[in-house]
Amino acid sequence: MVFLYHCVYMINIMQTEHDNLGGSAQDLPLYQQIKRKILLALEQKVWRSGELIPSENDLATLYRVSQGTVRKALDELVAQHFLLRRQGSGTFVATHQEEQSKYRFLHLANIAGNFEDSQNRILLCAHQKAPAIVYECFSMGPEHIFVHIRRLMSFKNQPVVLEDIWLPCPLFSELNLELLQSWQGTMYGLFESHFGTHMVRAHEKITAELPNEISVEFLGIAPSTPILNIFRIAYTYGDHPVEVRQSQNLTNDYHYANNLS
Amino acid sequence: MVFLYHCVYMINIMQTEHDNLGGSAQDLPLYQQIKRKILLALEQKVWRSGELIPSENDLATLYRVSQGTVRKALDELVAQHFLLRRQGSGTFVATHQEEQSKYRFLHLANIAGNFEDSQNRILLCAHQKAPAIVYECFSMGPEHIFVHIRRLMSFKNQPVVLEDIWLPCPLFSELNLELLQSWQGTMYGLFESHFGTHMVRAHEKITAELPNEISVEFLGIAPSTPILNIFRIAYTYGDHPVEVRQSQNLTNDYHYANNLS
DNA sequence: TAGTGGTCTAGACCACATA
DNA sequence: ATGTGGTCTAGACCACTAG
Known part of the structure; x- marks a missing residue:
């Protein structure tokens, strides 16, 4: 029983x-x-x-x-x-495999206000040092190494989002390019099924910026194009931070949709 | 009894x-x-x-x-x-007079992640025609007139937000500059106590843009400065739209804070 | 002291999924 | 047919507010 x-x-x-x-x-x-x-x-x-x-x-x-x-x-x-x-x-x-949680952490909608499936391309997956802000978020000393992922997301095959993701290293050491490329589903679904880490909430700081060099290259935009910058910290059970993510979003045809209540 | x-x-x-x-x-x-x-x-x-x-x-x-x-x-x-x-x-x-609802519809936080009180200056309050998008939001014919409010919000006496607000006219006809300037409290608190209209939810579309001419002037920024643009529709009981608002936010020292869960 | 919301219980019956 | 969550009831007691 x-x-x-x-x-x-x-x-x-x-x-x-x-x-x-x-x-x-x-x-x-x-x-x-x-x-x-x-x-x-x-x-x-x-x-x-x-x-x-x-x-x-x-x-x-x-x-x-x-x-x-x-x-x-x-x-x-x-x-x-x-x-x-x-x-x-x-x-x-609860899992991130459910259909209903597909857009729980992705608020980018098209002009009509609908969410679309994205085409994703992993540009990078490496064990690296990270920007200082990442160390602050994890309260870790400068000797630590992170898994750094760079991903390009397209809608209707037009590049819209370039994101840089940092994951702390003991936990996500086994993450590699092959795994990321072969995975069908959301990234949080992968983290959950292969690394036992379930994201329960996240906090985002949203600003308007000029794009960094990498966004200019991969989004194919002029360096003067305004970009919606999202800085996210995601947490697992017990409010432990387990992911830092910065994404640069081209908002010509898409927007960040938010409901206030 | x-x-x-x-x-x-x-x-x-x-x-x-x-x-x-x-x-x-x-x-x-x-x-x-x-x-x-x-x-x-x-x-x-x-x-x-x-x-x-x-x-x-x-x-x-x-x-x-x-x-x-x-x-x-x-x-x-x-x-x-x-x-x-x-x-x-x-x-x-529930009312919008309560302390706890002061930042319910204002998600702009400083670098430390805290919300600050704003200093507000009403630049305009007039009965006018509105941009086409406003008519769409209210499903109203082009003959209708709206109350148009323009407001500059400052934090620590630095201008940060310029917003244009459109309110449908039979309901808010009595709204005028004197009332707006003399009111202490949130705008939704005013709408509630003087016009019997309580906002229950809102939907926002957030993009990165170049500032319009008015923002350039009142925020004191270069025309090339990226601006966080928020387009909001606010609803009262019964999901009736009663406000359309576009705000342009300078995100050098402040950011739009959002919790995902 | 009376009235309010907040917690907790025990038990009945229904709707749904699965075998 | 069984076991699950979903709804609904009736009643007890507690914590808080206000006259």
Whole structure:
């Protein structure tokens, strides 16, 4: 029975939590405590991306709370895209393989406001030093090495985005050109399935700039063309930064679409 | 008793809904039906911005459902910023006067990632024709007139944003320069308190451009300076568009901050 | 002290997916 | 047929606000 299998893991985690919080759990509501425990289990990879987690009833038994309390914890985790519910099937760890998450981290739309599939070309994948800002983002010393990826994205076969990506090295050391070129799907899907790193959120700083030399070359534009510059830091479980990305976007035919609410 | 006062309104609304949906309410879950009724009441200004709405128990009695079902409807409305809960006090119609909504529709942050208060100068407030795109956004014929506002926003007394705002005319006809200049607070707060129009969401299209002549003049920049251009349509209850705004943002010292999740 | 929202429970029934 | 999540109910108790 799946339930018993998970029990072994979960009891460990429950007790770890118990120790950390000193019994009273800081007076957080029960459902918040359970939410934390599930998040910790996700961070510690008790359940992997795409896997089925125990049913609401099993979790309720495990945590010694009612099913309604588990449900409230799951509600929030689903709203934050950590989990995915399928009625009749169960609750699953969210992945970047799902159709619906294809444009979750890519907000570039055409004039009509629709998202299009991109054609991608990997220009570079090397172990290198990185710009100073990258070291700051990861709080790492200057001796560290990063995997540096450069990618050109085209829409309707017109180059639109040139991005430089830096990934910390112990974790992504095995990443190479062949793997990137053969992969069908989003980059975050690749990171998840081959490196066990699931991106949960990102922060972007958007500015208007003049293009760098590489953008001029690969986007085929004049050096005076205004470029939408996006500087992104992406985070995995536990708010650990695991990717820094700078992209230069040609916004003649496309725009960054954002909903405020 | 406040409860009885509201009953008169609510019963009308309930019956309107009932007629529209033909009894079976399209098989929507109860809490979704109640959410719709509350949204309709907000749209029809049964309760005004900032006002207390009936308690969960009163609403439950009114709609003949359990308090838990009302709560689930309110949960979603609060998450979408339509309502605001205050424990011990009650549930209120959300406003743009609250401190927390000051930067809800202004995502410009300084290098450290913090939001700053702006100094605003109204350059223009006139009843005018508008660019063609504005007519499209409102689905209005070319005979219509709009209120056109031009505003310069500065941070640390350096001009950073120049925005042009178009508002449809029957609704905002009374808007004038004196009112705009004397108003302390956000523009959406003004629209809400003086024109009964509460913005609930907006969509932005962001591009990099060269500045228009007016931006060159008022931002004090060279015509070749890249500018972050934001084209916004803002909506009130019922997804009716009520504002079109184009802003040109100088992103030398500030950036558009966006969280993806 | 009374009324409000916030948490938690227990149990019923429904809709859906899978075998 | 079974087990899953989805909805709905009724009731208890707690935390907070205000008169």
